[in-house]
C-alpha cells in the first residue's frame with residue numbers, strides 16, 4: 319500500500335486509504351511500535367523577532383525516522399493519526415520529547431527560549447491533556463512559560479466552549495498559546511477576541527506571494543493591524559526571502575519563521591543558535 323511519490327518525498331500512507339479495521343489495527347500496531355522504538359524525533363525551527371533579529375522561540379516539528387523509508391514528514395502521517403486517535407499517543411510523546419530537550423539544553427548551560435509544540439483538535443478534546451502537560455513539565459522541572467502551544471482554528475469547529483476552556487486552563491497554568499495557520503480556517507473574529515492567545519501565526523500561503531499579489535499584501539496588512547489592536551503579536555510563517563522579510567517588517571509584523579533564517583533542524587544544530595541568540599540577515 320505504501321508508494322513512492324516524486325521529488326524525494328515518500329508517501330507512507332495512501333490518502334485514499336479506506337479506514338478498514340484491519341488497516342487500523344496494523345497502523346495502530348506500527349505507530350505504537352514506532353513510539354516505543356523512538357522512531358519519531360523532533361526538529362526545531364527558530365522564530366525570530368524583526369527589530370534585532372533575536373531568537374525568540376523554537377517550534378518543535380515531528381518527523382518519523384522510519385528504519386526502511388527514511389525521514390517521513392508530518393503531512394504524511396498526522397491526518398491519519400488524527401483519524402485514528404493515535405495523535406493523542408503521539409502528542410504525549412511530543413510533549414515529553416520537547417520537555418526532555420529543554421531540560422537537556424538547560425543541563426548544557428545554554429540560554430533557553432520557549433519551545434512551541436503543535437496540538438491538534440483531538441488532543442484538545444483529551445481530558446488528560448492539561449494533566450499530561452503539567453506533569454511532564456514538573457518531571458523535567460521546566461517553567462510552564464518555556465512551553466508554548468500552537469493550535470489551529472480546527473479546534474473550534476465542533477465545540478468552541480470546551481476547547482476554549484482547556485486553553486484557559488493551560489494559560490492559567492502559565493503556558494502561552496498561539497493560533498497557527500491563521501487565515502486558512504474559519505477565522506471567526508470570535509477566535510481572536512475570546513481565546514487566551516498571545517499571538518497569531520499568519521499562514522505561509524499569504525506570505526508566499528506577498529510581494530506580487532496585492533490581495534495577499536492587503537490581507538496581511540489588515541491582519542497585522544487587527545491583531546495589534548487586539549493586543550496580539552503577529553508571527554509570519556514561511557518567510558523564504560529577504561524581500562518577503564522587508565515587506566513584513568515594513569508592514570509591522572513582529573516575528574517571522576521560515577527557511578530564510580533557518581529550516582527546521584535536529585536539536586544538535588540548535589545549540590549554536592541558542593548560544594548566539596540572534597541572526598544576521600544576509
Ligand code: C2E
Pocket residue numbers: 363378379380391392393396405409412435436437438468498499522555556557558575576577578582
Ligand atoms: P505548522 O505548524 O504550520 O508548521 C510549519 C510548517 O511549515 C513546517 O512543516 C515547516 O517545516 C514549514 N516551513 C517553515 N518555514 C518554511 C518556509 O520558509 N517555506 C516553506 N515552504 N515551509 C516552511 P512540517 O514540519 O512539514 O509540518 C507540517 C505541519 O504538520 C505543521 O504545520 C503542523 O500542522 C503539523 N505538525 C508538525 N509537528 C506536529 C506535532 O508534533 N503534532 C501535531 N499535532 N502536528 C504537527
Ligand code: MG
Pocket residue numbers: 377436468498
Ligand atoms: Mg505550528
Ligand code: MG
Pocket residue numbers: 498499519521522555
Ligand atoms: Mg502554520
Ligand code: MG
Pocket residue numbers: 498499
Ligand atoms: Mg500547519
